[in-house]
Amino acid sequence: MLNQLMTNDIIPPVETAAVVPFPAEATRLAEVEPTVRETELLLKIRDARDRGAFADLFGRFAPKIKGYLQRTGLNAEDAENVLQDIMIAVWNKARLFDPLRASARTWIYSLARNRLIDLKRAEQREYAALERYAGETAGDAVYEEDLLARAMGQNSVALLSLIPPEQARVLLMAYVEGKSHREIARELKLPIGTVKSRARLAFQRIRGILEKNA
């Protein structure tokens, strides 16, 4: 009986085409391989103090980190200084990296974020998020893809276009402008509960997509 069930003519071929729900999935899948490679490089730095691996990792991350820092409101010069701090920390703190807890890019993102928080608090200075984005997201202007594209680059648009625009806007304000859900509610003149549920729904949806490809 079991043998019979195992044969091909009884079990229909698995339909694969129907289970790919989003067109952007393909571009996300293409990022799986680099993620693995980045983690390998960071492990070489951690275990062998491999300078070649560091140069490779630097090439992959430094421009992206600098872009991220500038989007959060730093000018090019400050971003350059903070970038240097972050890259020194990557080299010196690599021994703390645990690939079971996070991929290299998540670890490096957290390091960059922590450095930003420390600076913000130490200098008691608010890094105003780039005014041009803040202005455009604040008003009644409907969410537009090209706004997002200018703010974040085309790949982010692919990621964020998978969720409704009003949810994408909340994530954009959180991750690009570094605003808290309370600040977002104030700025969009929405009840706090509305912002919370938009953030939650958006996050759950995107998280599902990222995890399928992680």
Added chain:
Amino acid sequence: MNVTQHPDTAWLLDYATGALSRNFELVLGAHLMACAHCRSELRAAERLGAALMMAGSAERPHLAPQRVLEAEASPSPWVTARALSAGDTDALDLQTVVSQYLDCGLGALPWRNAGRGLQIARLRSEEDERLWLVKAAPGTVLPRHSHSGSELTLVLKGAFFSGQTIYAAGDIEDANECVDHQPVVTRESECLCLAVTEGPLRFRSWLPRIAQSYLGI
């Protein structure tokens, strides 16, 4: 540790993007230490941050990797450990939480009586935020109140009811201006909580309102 009551996901996004104030970060950080569920949520939020950073546009750096390696001998910039490197013992060690942020024992805090069975100590006051330790005897009924902003209450010891929900050690009650509640401490033991509030509390009745200005709540 059996943590069942969690802060809203929006708080973990704030934690991941670095948008929290020191006081809210402190209370959430203590909960994260005890709560595997929220740690996993937070890691997902950080993965999303990393994905958006890598998908975002790039800026060409002037810095060269060799410069960084030459600077190897120089001390690392100070980066506070958060989240990913934070302890994940699944336990809420009261002593650790308290000694990490206080340079004195609980007994030495400036406790003030805030009603029958209730003592509060203000730890920090920054702009419109207040960080409190709240100590209540078994069975204490707190005055019914609402808020003018967010309030996170982390149970360190004991338990209280709020509405139909019981909050025990490690749990967080996530309240705001839309929530009107009257916490009641369970009869079994004293309850100790770490709470952060935004703006003044709003009381229903006149008696706590008079005490309010004196206590600064």
